[in-house]
Amino acid sequence: MQWRSVFRGHVRRLRRHPTLVSRIHSDASALPVINIPRSSIYELGSQKPVLRDVSWIVHPSESWAVMSDGAASSHLKPALFGALTGTHRISPPPPASEGGLFPFLGDADAHRYVQMVRFAHRGRASGDGFYDFTARYGAVREEDKRTLRETFFPDIARPLHELAVPSLVKPERDVDELTAKDAEKREKARRKEEMFGLLTEWLQLGRLLDLPMIALSNGQTRRARIAQALLSDPKLLLLDEPLTGLDHKSRGVLVALLQELKKQKSSPHVIMGLRAQDPIPDWTTHVALIKDGGEVLTGRKEDVFPSRFTPATTQAPASSRDTSSTSGYRHRQHGDALVDMKGVTVQYGPRKVLSSVHWTIRANSRWHLIGENGAGKTTLLALVTGEHPQSYTQSSNLRLFDRERSRWATPLLHRQIGRVSPELYNAFPRRSELTVWDAIGTGFDGGFVPKGKRRVGVAHDGTSLAPGSHEEEWRVHRMHEVMRALGPRRWHAHPDQMTDEKFFAASFPALSPGEQSMVLLMRALVGAPPLVLLDEAWAGMDRAMVEAAHEYLRDGGGGLTEEQACVVVSHWEEEVPWGPEHGVQRFRLDGGQGEQIFPTPK
Ligand SMILES: Nc1ncnc2c1ncn2[C@@H]1O[C@H](COP(=O)(O)OP(=O)(O)OP(=O)(O)O)[C@@H](O)[C@H]1O
DSSP, X not given: OHHHHHHHHHHHHHHHXXXXXXXXXXXXXXXXXXXXXXXXXXXXXXXXXXXXXXXXEEOTTOOEEEEEOSSGGGGTHHHHHHHHHTSEEEESOOOGXXXXXXXXXXXXXXXHHXXXXXXXXOOOOOXXXXXXXXXXXXXXXXXXXXXXXXXHOTTSSSOOOOOOOOOTTSOHHHHHHHHHHHHHHHHHHHHHHHHHHHXXXXXXXXGXXXXXXXXXXXXXXXXHHHHXXXXXXXXXXXXXXXXXXXXXXXXXXXXXXXXXXXXXXXSOEEEEXXXXXXXXXXXXXXXXXXXXXXXXXXXXXXXXXXXXXXXXXXXXXXXXXXXXXXXXXXXXXXXXXXXXXXXXXXXXXXXXXXXXXXXXXXXXXXXXXXXXXXXXXXHHHXXXXXXXXXXXXXXXXXXXXXXXXXXXXXXXXXXXXXXXXXXHHHHSOOOTXXXXXXXXXXXXXXXXXXXXXXXXXXXTTSOOOOTTOHHHHHHHHHHXXXXXXXXXXXXXXXXXXXXXXXHHHSBGGGSOHHHHHHHHHHHHHHTOOSXXXXXXXXXXXXXXXXXXXXXXXXXXXXXXXXXXXXXXXXXXXXXOSOOGGGTEEEEEEETTEEEXXXXXXX
């Protein structure tokens, strides 16, 4: 595998590093990392347990993953992590006589040494209103100028200022003590710098350090957060879904890095949260599997998943579908060009992110857009949605729905495009009164504010829809149609309790991340727009949700029609709804260049 050679050198360097090896805590404490002998877990202030009779003891030599089994149980994974981070109550509490919840910490402060980093969504939005996620494409505003280095690593790579000149009036013993403390501090800073160097090299952050944070791609930001978390020197690091949004190579590098740290018995002890459909790294020894209903199975992975651990399924992520093969390829009859790029370029100063890209997206085409983190996929799609200011300067090279880009008012363009992206997920308003119906209904206008008496938007010219008009009835019909295909009856653990009507009335911000993703997918599809752009649409979704979405997006699933084109961006082959048998095509961005790599059938 290609990434193996990337990190082989890093592994050698890590092993050669005496300072890093020396910072590694000895295995002297064979005390458990986590000790929950048998307790239930509650939301704070609630008397009803979320998780029942949890027995979870983690020993230092083990590597654990936390997974949820079904649709509703994705709600429950945060509860298990919450028990460790103090957002949930454990009752009865782990006995103090056994060292409490984290026996290996002894008297050390759990708030300081137990850290949680979630990756399912970036959560950049502040407050409950909409924030402008397109800011990163334009001139960077003063408040967004903070670089990655300033934001995440402010105290590293700064000169060490402390002077080793003790005061002459100090008694000798104090001087010795001061010097020893000083030396310790310097040694700590030096080790942190070394670790910083290794992590930035390993996670390929070096050339990003002085870019504004806002300019980083999703995957780049996630890699930076992992480095930041490791550098903050926790003793127990909880990484929830760290592989989501990382490209294939970065996933391999991260899994190898964590394995290497584990082998070195280096701090911190890492526990990963994985989605049910994620591959389990080879070196994971144990799994806490959360079942619908709140039961938690804990044990060796082979015991928890007896059928899953055949040799073939323990391998690193592999494509379930061989898209390089043309056998069984279906030739789709494509329609008119909806998007026609003839040499589009995007440049920030001297830095060319896209360099003369040619790509035509026709009606009835199904695309998988690929490229490493930072390759320019989001940027390319922002040209298509008109959100990238450089889409204007590229207007003569960029025809959208048969007009030059500059001849489209951006809000009108948005009515032609249904889309989902991590940026949109984070930016979507989350006022408590916003219902699921409201959120989906904004899809007809492509906006973010519910409009119209029946909350299914307004007419194309901005006027209200005539009550009972064909258009209004069609929109209401579509609301129910997408809900039938993609709503709770398809993925909820208790569909009898969560009916479509109940779900429509639910508060959007109160939903789990996976449910919110599902609602935003419905929003993208409800208006049956000619072009559908699904950028990492499945983040946070359970297997049942992903399956329902895939079925809908395939021919015959009742979702996409021959008039529509759809582009999926995902780093996971398994997440693409179509295989060659459905006539999927691939477009790859690499080094600013675009190429169609799936063979066009003769
Ligand atoms: N204002 C800017 N100045 C310099 N570089 C920028 C700026 N904005 C974006 N970039 C760079 O453009 C590149 C493309 O980013 P983009 O978000 O399109 O990548 P991506 O392919 O979607 O990545 P990912 O898979 O991680 O989501 C990145 O390397 C990013 O750092």
